Amino acid sequence: MPANMLRKLLWRNFVFNQHYQLFIFQLKKFMVASLSKKLFLFFAPAVVLWACNGNGDNQNKTTNADSIATVQQNVVPATVDTPKSETVIAPPADSSLKTPVSTADAVMVDTTKKYVFLTFDDGPQGGTMNVYHNLKALGLKATFFMVGLHATYGNMRYAVDTIRDAYPQILLANHSYTHARDKYIEFYHNVPSCFDDFMQAQQSLDVRKKFIRLPGNSAWVLATGMLAHPLVKPVCELLDSAGYSVIGWDVEWSFKRDPSGHGSVPVQTPETMVKMVEYALDNHRTHRRNAVVLLSHDRMFNRPNYSDSLYKFMHLLKTRHPDYVFETVDHYPGAKKSL
Numbered sequence: 001m002p003a004n005m006l007r008k009l010l011w012r013n014f015v016f017n018q019h020y021q022l023f024i025f026q027l028k029k030f031m032v033a034s035l036s037k038k039l040f041l042f043f044a045p046a047v048v049l050w051a052c053n054g055n056g057d058n059q060n061k062t063t064n065a066d067s068i069a070t071v072q073q074n075v076v077p078a079t080v081d082t083p084k085s086e087t088v089i090a091p092p093a094d095s096s097l098k099t100p101v102s103t104a105d106a107v108m109v110d111t112t113k114k115y116v117f118l119t120f121d122d123g124p125q126g127g128t129m130n131v132y133h134n135l136k137a138l139g140l141k142a143t144f145f146m147v148g149l150h151a152t153y154g155n156m157r158y159a160v161d162t163i164r165d166a167y168p169q170i171l172l173a174n175h176s177y178t179h180a181r182d183k184y185i186e187f188y189h190n191v192p193s194c195f196d197d198f199m200q201a202q203q204s205l206d207v208r209k210k211f212i213r214l215p216g217n218s219a220w221v222l223a224t225g226m227l228a229h230p231l232v233k234p235v236c237e238l239l240d241s242a243g244y245s246v247i248g249w250d251v252e253w254s255f256k257r258d259p260s261g262h263g264s265v266p267v268q269t270p271e272t273m274v275k276m277v278e279y280a281l282d283n284h285r286t287h288r289r290n291a292v293v294l295l296s297h298d299r300m301f302n303r304p305n306y307s308d309s310l311y312k313f314m315h316l317l318k319t320r321h322p323d324y325v326f327e328t329v330d331h332y333p334g335a336k337k338s339l
């Protein structure tokens with residue numbers, strides 16, 4: 001073979017090899033990127049929804065949130081004990097609070113006293129009756145924000161009727177019909193259907209007073225003003241026009257998955273919770289001065305030892321602070337007067 005021909009052949013071979021290697025490199029890069037994207041698309045919604053799983057521990061229901069939570073138990077075991085919260089959509093800063101327009105229709109309270117509003121969300125669930133009996137035993141006032149759908153499981157209707165009949169010591173209030181099925185963004189985007197969901201809960205649970213807590217978000221709609229994240233503001237405005245007060249919270253007793261079984265258990269001890277309530281009141285870390293709203297969930301107190309923890313917390317708070325006034329949320333300062 002002539003030397004120049006051999007040189008050409010070698011050169012072509014070299015160029016081919018370069019292109020071939022570049023091609024293989026690009027192909028590998030593409031495959032890795034594509035696989036990462038697929039994995040991300042597969043797991044991202046599960047991770048987001050798991051974090052948002054506000055009511056996925058009801059023993060009787062089988063919802064999307066439950067199946068997502070089950071998936072997560074398998075894929076991210078390291079985060080199983082992460083404390084959970086009702087907060088999915090962070091509340092806005094106080095700067096967006098509407099200028100008070102009128103106090104004529106607002107609930108007025110004794111401003112020299114300190115008020116505690118105990119609130120229990122997501123019932124009726126296992127744990128609801130334990131909370132009820134503890135409140136009765138201690139003679140304390142509290143509010144249950146219930147979910148319409150949860151009343152359709154087992155004999156949960158009995159718990160709803162018991163809570164409703166316990167007024168004025170205990171107030172039954174509205175926490176939506178579906179709890180957004182834990183798809184919060186979608187839920188709040190569709191304003192008319194979101195509003196209808198609350199109306200369905202109001203009717204099916206036979207809620208007598210117009211007090212609502214939004215699932216996954218701490219928003220406030222009072223006679224004196226509104227504080228709401230832009231996502232929930234349209235529905236808050238609609239609820240406001242329909243005469244509802246929306247009640248957020250200042251302090252939350254967090255929960256986590258029960259390490260020894262199914263369900264949720266409290267994260268903080270009763271003593272810590274007492275300190276958190278005292279701190280919020282003493283340092284004015286509350287939406288309204290001298291009024292603290294504590295959020296917890298019925299299901300945290302399903303097991304007898306945790307029902308005892310709730311009793312201990314409320315007993316400590318009551319005996320250590322005889323000056324604290326326990327009230328239902330229809331007595332929250334600035335709330336709309338509800339018939």
Ligand SMILES: [Zn+2]
Nearest residue numbers: 054121122215
């Ligand atoms: Zn909830």
